[in-house]
Amino acid sequence: RKEVEQDPGPFNVPEGATVAFNCTYSNSASQSFFWYRQDCRKEPKLLMSVYSSGNEDGRFTAQLNRASQYISLLIRDSKLSDSATYLCVVGSGNTPLVFGKGTRLSVIA
């Protein structure tokens, strides 16, 4: 089983739609969870950290389920500018950050 698994997509959604991405991780000792965004031919940038209680930042909501080793990202009211690849990232105190392969999102007018 891969350390961090994501559905590669692509997800093609119309503007205004709600879209959800899922990610599973294999290391039960993982302590840090993030979603990064990567635009085409650019470097990854932190979108948001994921906390045990779940957290929201504007149109973005992240959830963590430790029992199922599962992380999700929900984007509401999708904008054209949300088109990008979303990378699920997992880390622990002693190991480096491990990236998933990313899920590609295209928001269509």
Add this chain to the structure above:
Amino acid sequence: EAGVAQSPRYKIIEKRQSVAFWCNPISGHATLYWYQQILGQGPKLLIQFQNNGVVDDSQLPKDRFSAERLKGVDSTLKIQPAKLEDSAVYLCASSPDRHEAFFGQGTRLTVV
């Protein structure tokens, strides 16, 4: 605040040649990472430094790749000799606390 600086931005070399990449992390960040990102995939860790010591280099192909971080600041990654499959973007990232990572723009390497 200045970000992570990398150079060069682009490099084209022939197979079996050598190449070196340079990274200057964000000031004060103790942790420095080198990642390799092949087109269509997520970044794959090559090596992690904590100050000037190596924390994890288990995925670094040591027969051809080497990296150093002198004085716990700048870092260089070298490939010698390069293979076609080394064509990728090499991303340097730094972190203040081994958690959130801040990335440089990367070096796009093409081996022909």
